[in-house]
Amino acid sequence: MPQTADEMDAVAVRTWCSLALEALGREREAIDAINVYPVADGDTGTNLYLTVESANQAVEAVFAAHETGTTVPVAADVVRAMAHGALIGARGNSGTILAQLLRGMAGVLAGGHDADHLRRALTSAAVAARQAVAHPVEGTVLTVATVAAEAAGSTADDAGTAAVAAAAYEGARTALEATPGQLAVLGRAGVVDAGGRGLLTVLGALVEAVSGRAPERTYVAAPAPALLVPDDCAVADAEGGPAFEVIYLLEATDGAVDRLRTRLDGLGDSLVVVGGDGLWNVHVHVDDAGAAVEAGVEAGRPYRIRITHFGADRAHPHAEPVQRAVVVVVPGDGLRGLCEEAGATTVLARPGEPPASGELVDAIRRAHAREVVLLPNDAELRHTAAAAAEQARAEGVRVALIPTRAAVQGIAALAVHEPDRSFDEDVVAMTAAAGATRYAELAVAERQSWTMAGICQAGDILGLIDGDVAVIGEDVPETARNVLDRMLAAGGELVTLVLGEDVPDSLADALEEHVREGYLAVDTVMYRGGHQCAPLLIGVE
Incomplete structure (x- = not known):
């Protein structure tokens, strides 16, 4: 049951994360469909989902550590875990900004969880998000966050957290509806800002977490995806913008990050740098991905580097799906290259950081195939992989999960993969090869x-x-x-x-x-x- 106590304590924060993840799971495709700014690559909903999934996992880990005790975790520990989880799992422009919003809130909520702390947390979040973006633009999630904070701040002094959260939600809804008139690309496409729509979903989950009731969702639903982005808008964006999205975590000092911001701002656009206390999440769109990574190396220690070529990703919404693909989890960069040379779509498993189900679903979508063979290559991923396969099946993809328990079993399965034979025969042959490999x-x-x-x-x-x-x-x-x-x-x-x-x-x-x-x-x-x-x-x- 949703939390109904009128305060943002540890249980309310946990409930909020869980409800936000569920809501983004339901609305992910609709949010993806209206994603036209800053890049029309149709992944804002997915990126927000993956970011909140990481935050939720971090919160659940804190609660799991208290399972043998009789008390719940300290609220400050839970909100800090939420912010840290979002920071390390942030994906894309929208996810990175959401991570900073949550970090701004956590800095205040760690000191208290009454209505006044929630008001100040929402204000802190909006300010922190604007400071993280190199060149803030109105009509985006930043505007929605600012208006939400202002609405929450205007509530009566004796208002409870439920009233403050509801005011923030209504302010965000009003601001979201106004975004097409503030940002020309939204007006031409006839949509609201996708990141702002995602934030409204997260705030709706907050209302439900502290009041026990979901708010009435009165905003206009997205039109059919085929009607959203005019072809001339999509083409102009693909040809005029930078070629790559670069994201990485960075261990560095504040001074080094200040210099990095200046360097990256000169290399590209959509620059967002969030974090603090020595750990940062860097997001930028550039033509020279190598230079963006090198700038991170000069500033500190970059890791979990993701480089996405927009041209390839933008083609997917309009391209005909391939018949069959293989999605494989790999434990190292070398194996990733090997598997990708063999035609597979890969997910990198980092030490101590197994991929979440949303990351596997994202990889299945990137494969853009009617049929997918999924190789988790880890016995501990069997439930995660099964959940991802089930979600992908619900989206109309035929998925076969081969329960490979190690990377060498995945290599053996991939070696006998033949996309020209029937799906069932291919799966049987790959399963047999994996099973025969000790x-x-x-x-x-x-x-x-x-x-x-x-x-x-x-x-x-x-x-x-x-x-x-x-x-x-x-x-x-x-x-x-x-x-x-x-x-x-x-x-x-x-x-x-x-x-x-x-x-x-x-x-x-x-x-x-x-x-x-x-x-x-x-x-x-x-x-x-x-x-x-x-x-x-x-x-x-």
């Missing part, structure tokens, strides 16, 4: 612990076969040889080695020689996994 991984023990192979000490090299520790060694080469011997004792025809970034080629050469000398009929192939990959992945099929 997998292993070398990892470094972080602390002393009990394992199926005995007690390991911190720093030991662990050889995991099919997910269980089978070998404990002192160095990588010795442990790798022992793991290979155990796996090949049960037979095999092909060994696949995937090396991490810091592992020398000499290890692959030594292991290939070991296999050649001890197992005459077995071939060996080697790939580079990249810096986010484990030291060594092994597949035997």
Whole structure:
């Protein structure tokens, strides 16, 4: 049941995040359909959904840590988790601005959760969002946020949080309806601002979280997608704007970020830099993506870098879907390149940050196919992948989920993929190839612990076969040889080695020689996994 206590405590914030995610899930396609500014790439709803999904996951993690206790988390911890989750998961121009709005709110709500704190939080959010955008434009989500804050601030001193939230919602609704008259591109397309529409949805969830009742949604629904963006508008935008969207997280000092803003502002447009306390989310549209990343390297340590070519993405709404595609989760940049060369759409799994279901759904949409084979390559992703597959099926895509548990199983499945044969036959062949591949991984023990192979000490090299520790060694080469011997004792025809970034080629050469000398009929192939990959992945099929 929605939270009905008239305050923004920990439970209300949790409820707000959950309701906002549900609402954006329902309205994502409608918001995507009216996305014409700053780029008509039809992804504002999706980006907002993914941003809120990350915020919601962070909040749920805080509550999960209290499951064994009898009290709920401290409200300040929950709102900070919400803001941090949105920051690290922000996608696109709209998601980045929403992350800053939530961060601005969290800075105030961490100090209290009554109506007055909510008023001041909404004002802080609107100010912070404007400061994050290099060149604020009226008629956008920034205007909607400002008017919402002003409406909330005009409520009576004795008004409760429900009344303040309702006033913010009504102010946002009024501002949203006025956006076509403020921004010419919206007026020509006959739509309201997509980012503002998404913020209104989030504020509607806030009203429901603190009052128990969803507000009446009286804004005009989006017209059919085919009628939204005139062809001349879309073409002009595609030809006139920058070619790439660049997004990355950045660890840097405030002074370095100030210099970065100046540098990126000269390289492109739609510049939004949000965050603080040493962690920032950078978003910019540029023609030279490499220069934008290099600027981040000069400022600090950029990571989780996403570069999107607008030309490819803009073609999708009007292009005929391909018949079949493969979507694969990969644990490193090297494997991503390998799989993309084979024609797959990839999702990068970062250490400690498994992809969310929304990210998998987004990848399925990017594949733009009638039929999709999904390879999660991780046993822990089975429920996430199943949820993504179910959502994609609801959107009319035929999805087959092959429960691959490791990257080497995904490589084996992708190797036998043949899009020209029937979908069922292709899925059966790929499933059989994955199932016939035993997998292993070398990892470094972080602390002393009990394992199926005995007690390991911190720093030991662990050889995991099919997910269980089978070998404990002192160095990588010795442990790798022992793991290979155990796996090949049960037979095999092909060994696949995937090396991490810091592992020398000499290890692959030594292991290939070991296999050649001890197992005459077995071939060996080697790939580079990249810096986010484990030291060594092994597949035997």
